[in-house]
Amino acid sequence: xMWHEETILELQPVDIAEDAxxxxxxxxxxxxxxxxxxTALQRQGFDVVTASSIQAGRLAVDLYHPNLVIMDVxxxxxxxxSFCQSLSDAPETCEIPVIILSGMDRxxxxxxxxAAGCQYFLRKPYDPNALLLLARSAIEx
Numbered sequence: 001x002m003w004h005e006e007t008i009l010e011l012q013p014v015d016i017a018e019d020a021x022x023x024x025x026x027x028x029x030x031x032x033x034x035x036x037x038x039t040a041l042q043r044q045g046f047d048v049v050t051a052s053s054i055q056a057g058r059l060a061v062d063l064y065h066p067n068l069v070i071m072d073v074x075x076x077x078x079x080x081x082s083f084c085q086s087l088s089d090a091p092e093t094c095e096i097p098v099i100i101l102s103g104m105d106r107x108x109x110x111x112x113x114x115a116a117g118c119q120y121f122l123r124k125p126y127d128p129n130a131l132l133l134l135a136r137s138a139i140e141x
Contacts, residue, residue, distance in 0.1 A: 044132055058083070082116070120134045
């Protein structure tokens with residue numbers, strides 16, 4: 001299941017029990033990266049929902065109740081760390097693990113990501129196999 005921000009308002013909530021596969025939200029504003037990552041995750045049996053902004057990501061979390069969020073930090077409508085913190089702070093989403101993928105070169109970015117509630121941090125470019133292992137580990141724990 002893939003959707004894009006343009007069609008987000010036409011979507012209906014999904015019954016969590018209707019799909020036994022694990023659902024992952026990929027939140028990134030780079031379409032090529034989203035497509036490659038989504039395809040790799042789907043080949044591993046995951047159900048993938050995508051969003052390209054924090055606003056679309058919030059709606060996707062509410063509608064699809066993902067079991068994992070994989071996200072970038074730099075998004076067009078805000079800071080991904082703030083979004084991560086909001087997931088961590090809310091009782092209904094605090095159990096959702098977050099993997100941050102970022103090309104940011106700040107020395108304190110990993111510390112900030114951890115403080116925001118992120119479980120794993122991978123620097124771009126990253127090893128796709130390492131990401132798949134982390135995704136599986138994050139969902140199973």
